[in-house]
Amino acid sequence: MSNPNLHPLSQSSLSPTHHKILKLALFNTRSLNxxxxxxxxxxxxxxxxxxxITETWHKHLDYFSLNQATPPGYTYIDKPRLTSRGGGVALVHKTEFKISTISTSPTESFEHITLKFLGPSPLVFAxxxxxxxxxxxxFSDFSDFVTQLPPISPFTLLLGDFNFHLDNTNCKHASEFLDLLDCLNFTQHVNFPAHTHGHTLD
Structure with missing residues (x-):
């Protein structure tokens, strides 16, 4: 069964002369359990x-649901919310890919995991x-966070749930966020509804 939310991403593999189409997906699970x-x-x-995955709602050292979600041949990297209920982010990926975590300055206004996909043209994921x-x-936290990434790699992909109705031109915060992305030289690729009420949040 095909899924309209899956979009291919062209990216160099370990060989500079060979290209692979990567298949990515993003879900806000509102509890992985x-x-x-x-x-x-x-x-x-x-x-x-x-x-x-965003909003995993899993706790520190609680890997049961992540293990259940991870098929053979895959592994995961996670970051639970430590101070209260909810939140949490994770990545499940094929073990054939070499992924390393990147340390960035802590932020209080949003949660994130930042990773580098190793290869001849390294790609930073967040x-x-x-x-x-x-x-x-x-906005200041996000700007500070993003400006830490170009020295690591000129190729950066930001994925997640930003909880702005980006399709709503009357939403002040959404407009400010899109303006900030433009100033930071990022392109918003998601142009279809990604929310049960028809909004674009990602």
């Missing part, structure tokens, strides 16, 4: 290379979750 087996099946049915309650420091 009752969806782990569904995600396991989704990964295998679509032969995904990477599954990015999976991000911004809670729905707006924090006035988000």
């Amino acid at each position: 009752n969806k782990a087996l569904v995600l396991h099946e989704f990964i295998t049915d679509n032969n995904l290379d990477f599954l990015f 999976v991000i979750y911004r809670p729905a309650k707006f924090n006035p420091s988000f």
